[in-house]
Amino acid sequence: MSNKVLEDKFYVALLDDLEKQKLVLPTLPEIALKIRDAVSDEDASSKQIAEVISEDPAISARMIQVANSPLLRGSQKTETVDQAITRMGHALVKSMVTTMAMEQIFQATHPLTEKYMQSIWSQSTQVASIASVMASHFTRLKPDQAMLAGLVHNIGALPILTRAEEIPALLQNEEIFASLLKRLSGPIGASIMESWNFSEEMVRVAKEHSNYGYNSDTVDYVDVVIVAKLQNLEGTDDPDAQIDWNTIPSFCKLGLAGDVEVVEIEDIVMEEIEITQQLFN
Numbered sequence: 523m524s525n526k527v528l529e530d531k532f533y534v535a536l537l538d539d540l541e542k543q544k545l546v547l548p549t550l551p552e553i554a555l556k557i558r559d560a561v562s563d564e565d566a567s568s569k570q571i572a573e574v575i576s577e578d579p580a581i582s583a584r585m586i587q588v589a590n591s592p593l594l595r596g597s598q599k600t601e602t603v604d605q606a607i608t609r610m611g612h613a614l615v616k617s618m619v620t621t622m623a624m625e626q627i628f629q630a631t632h633p634l635t636e637k638y639m640q641s642i643w644s645q646s647t648q649v650a651s652i653a654s655v656m657a658s659h660f661t662r663l664k665p666d667q668a669m670l671a672g673l674v675h676n677i678g679a680l681p682i683l684t685r686a687e688e689i690p691a692l693l694q695n696e697e698i699f700a701s702l703l704k705r706l707s708g709p710i711g712a713s714i715m716e717s718w719n720f721s722e723e724m725v726r727v728a729k730e731h732s733n734y735g736y737n738s739d740t741v742d743y744v745d746v747v748i749v750a751k752l753q754n755l756e757g758t759d760d761p762d763a764q765i766d767w768n769t770i771p772s773f774c775k776l777g778l779a780g781d782v783e784v785v786e787i788e789d790i791v792m793e794e795i796e797i798t799q800q801l802f803n
Contacts, residue, residue: 528689528691528692528698529692529698529701529702532685532686532689532692532702533702533705533706536681536682536685536706536710537706537709540709540710540713545681545685545710545713546681546684547681547710547713547714547717548627548677548680548681548714549717549718550620550623550627550718551623551626553577553578553581554619554620554622554623556574556577557571557574557575557581557615557616557619558616558619558620560574560575561612561615561616561619562616568604568607568608569604571607571612571615572602572603572604572606572607575603575607575615575619576603580622581619581622582603584618584622585603585606585607585610585615585618586600586601586602586603586605586606588606588610588614588618588801589605589606589609589610591797591800591801592797592800593797593798593800593801594609594610596609611666613664613666613667614666614669616666616670617666617667617669617670617673618801620670620673620674621647621673621801621802624643624646624673624674624677625643627680628642628643628680631684631687632687634687634690634693634694635683635684635686635687635693638679638683638693638699639683642676642679645676645754646672646673646674646675646676647672647673647799647802648754648799649672649673649675649747649750649751649754650668650669650670650671650672650673650750650798650802651669651672651795651796651798651799651801651802652672652749652750652753652754652795653668653669653671653672653743653746653747653749653750654666654668654669654672654798655794655795655798656668656746656749656750656753656776657743657746658794660776660777660778661741661745661746661776662741663741663742663743663746667723667743668743668746668747669798670724671723671724671727671743671744671746671747672746672747672750674711674715674720674724674727674728675711675727675728675731675747675751676703676707676711676728676731677707677711677714677715677728678706678707678708678709678710678711678712678713678714678728679703679707679711680714681710681714682702682703682706682707682710686699686702704732707728707731707732708728708729708730708731708732708733709729711728711729711731712725712726712728712729714728715727715728723742723743724743726742726743726744727743727744727747730744731744731747731748731751733748734748734752734762734765734770734772735771736748736771736772737771737772737775741775741776744772745771745772745775745776746772746776748770748772749770749772749773749776749778752765752767752770752773767779
């Protein structure tokens, strides 16, 4: 069987299983769901949210660590989860809980998928950092939401990796597998985000992140993620790194096409991106 036939057969079978709801989608850990529900409750106080977070020592420690990071550090050191939540704000707490849940999900169960898992997770955190800073400087979107969008944009890769474990020939051919990820991660990612009850705007990010012709009426989180993805690929040997940014509607919508050079953008935001990236380390 030729590589192209193998790729197409895999593609059709996976989409068919998705349509028939036979595809096993990843689930968020129960504690992450509890914390997300608590944070989403507008009437919940920081103390009430802290009580839920404190059920998990690892998440509690991470919240305090993030609150004391260079990005958020105040005049006094944060020592309790309650204080951390107050300093971070509910939106960032929600993003960081999702981050920790995603870290658990992006754990390889097969030697062949380990490098892909590590690479996709690393890229997702980098895109999340860039998206957050881009949203802050070039849009009126919420940086915390942009960070979350960057973090989850390629979630559709997970079921593809899991299924591909059964077909070593796919995983051993990086070109074919990269093609499959680009073709399948959108529709599968959208289904995962819907099953996790994320907002429509986050579902749209998972669905459209590889659609470089995406052009909605207003600047949204898809635009920020597309810009962040291509920024992150700059200088690599990825084929997408060769795309002319002036042809991408998202760059034009953020005012980053035309005479704006990569160096100029980096001069503005690079330090902030590096600081934001520390949230994921």
